[in-house]
Amino acid sequence: xxxxxxxxxxxxxxxxxxxxxxxxxxxxxxxxxxxxxxxxxxxxxxxxxxxxxxxxxxxxxxxxxxxxxxxxxxxxxxxxxxxxxxxxxxxxxxxxxxxxxxxxxxxxxxxxxxxxxxxxxxxxxxxxxxxxxxxxxxxxxxxxxxxxxxxxxxxxxxxxxxxxxxxxxxxxxxxxxxxxxxxxxxxxxxxxxxxxxxxxxxxxxxxxxxxxxxxxxxxxxxxxxxxxxxxxxxxxxxxxxxxxxxxxxxxxxxxxxxxxxxxxxxxxxxxxxxxxxxxxxxxxxxxxxxxxxxxxxxxxxxxxxxxxxxxxxxxxxxxxxxxxxxxxxxxxxxxxxxxxxxxxxxxxxxxxxxxxxxxxxxxxxxxxxxxxx
Ligand code: V47
Numbered sequence: 001x002x003x004x005x006x007x008x009x010x011x012x013x014x015x016x017x018x019x020x021x022x023x024x025x026x027x028x029x030x031x032x033x034x035x036x037x038x039x040x041x042x043x044x045x046x047x048x049x050x051x052x053x054x055x056x057x058x059x060x061x062x063x064x065x066x067x068x069x070x071x072x073x074x075x076x077x078x079x080x081x082x083x084x085x086x087x088x089x090x091x092x093x094x095x096x097x098x099x100x101x102x103x104x105x106x107x108x109x110x111x112x113x114x115x116x117x118x119x120x121x122x123x124x125x126x127x128x129x130x131x132x133x134x135x136x137x138x139x140x141x142x143x144x145x146x147x148x149x150x151x152x153x154x155x156x157x158x159x160x161x162x163x164x165x166x167x168x169x170x171x172x173x174x175x176x177x178x179x180x181x182x183x184x185x186x187x188x189x190x191x192x193x194x195x196x197x198x199x200x201x202x203x204x205x206x207x208x209x210x211x212x213x214x215x216x217x218x219x220x221x222x223x224x225x226x227x228x229x230x231x232x233x234x235x236x237x238x239x240x241x242x243x244x245x246x247x248x249x250x251x252x253x254x255x256x257x258x259x260x261x262x263x264x265x266x267x268x269x270x271x272x273x274x275x276x277x278x279x280x281x282x283x284x285x286x287x288x289x290x291x292x293x294x295x296x297x298x299x300x301x302x303x304x305x306x307x308x309x310x311x312x313x314x315x316x317x318x319x320x321x322x323x324x325x326x327x328x329x330x331x332x333x334x335x336x337x338x339x340x341x342x343x344x345x346x347x348x349x350x351x352x353x354x355x356x357x358x359x360x361x362x363x364x365x366x367x368x369x370x371x372x373x
Contacts, residue, residue, distance in 0.1 A: 008037035029233035045311030071117025079261035131173035149181035179218030211248025224270035260329025283311030
């Protein structure tokens with residue numbers, strides 16, 4: 001069999017395992033993160049990616065909606081959340097949420113991605129009414145709503161179980177959950193970057209219950225701050241273990257820390273090298289998660305495009321309006337047109353496939369779409 005000449009000789013054993021479909025160990029994960037042989041890592045990750053998805057790169061036409069930036073958590077990693085009394089803070093009315101959803105709707109979105117801060121006054125009923133109103137107005141649009149952190153906060157405030165809270169959200173219209181808020185599960189690191197947030201076990205437990213209720217979700221890892229390689233590998237292994245149990249994760253999205261306007265501003269930005277490595281290592285360690293997303297807002301469209309040759313098979317979508325990364329200094333645009341995504345993917349030699357949130361192919365005109373079951 002064709003054997004590439006790796007600069008890092010340790011990668012040969014990892015290639016053998018990847019070819020044979022043998023699960024990589026914690027130690028393998030460390031080896032991958034500590035290797036500077038990016039082309040070697042990319043070669044192996046691309047092999048796995050092509051085995052799973054051939055040459056296809058998935059994208060979607062979606063719209064982000066952030067109903068409020070008011071947040072009780074004050075995470076050091078975050079530039080988006082504001083105190084309730086902060087004069088810069090905003091909270092949309094229900095009418096504003098519904099109206100925002102419709103803006104940019106001419107290029108018919110198949111997904112609304114809805115996340116916000118932990119608002120101390122907004123009730124579960126308010127969120128359910130928001131969801132019902134969206135479903136009434138846009139019945140075909142998939143609602144990918146609320147991070148595990150928001151769900152757990154709502155459950156605590158309403159004195160309901162996670163199961164009951166998720167069941168009510170599902171009944172009101174939640175179709176799946178995004179992957180945010182996982183950060184890094186290590187307690188040592190969480191104490192520094194997000195000490196008021198639920199811990200890693202609670203994040204995983206919320207995902208477990210969502211999956212048991214039949215809701216798919218995504219998962220993420222925030223890297224490039226104060227975490228060690230061991231913390232990253234531990235995070236990936238814990239996601240992999242839950243996925244063995246539930247099969248509910250669709251997509252993993254590595255998120256590079258953006259330091260601007262956060263309390264961790266002294267930490268530098270990640271590099272393109274680190275971002276591509278995060279994609280490749282994820283593809284190799286998460287053997288049971290179907291998709292790896294190179295989120296173009298976070299990576300820049302240029303690096304997200306290259307990532308399609310380093311293990312990623314998804315590039316996210318049109319987005320229309322992004323706040324979390326732009327508050328933290330992202331210099332990317334807020335939105336890409338469908339045609340721009342097609343062009344980026346094709347110019348990486350990949351075959352673009354528009355998907356809905358559950359990865360079913362979509363055909364469309366400018367204003368309507370059909371999901372192919
Ligand atoms: O939960 C917050 C992270 C997440 C910063 O599921 C930051 O399809 C970097 O989860 N620098 C929100 N990251 C984004 C997110 C996401 C994005 C795209 C697609 C999907 C999906 C999920 O961003 C937060 C937090 O983990 N974050 N602040 C920051 N300064």
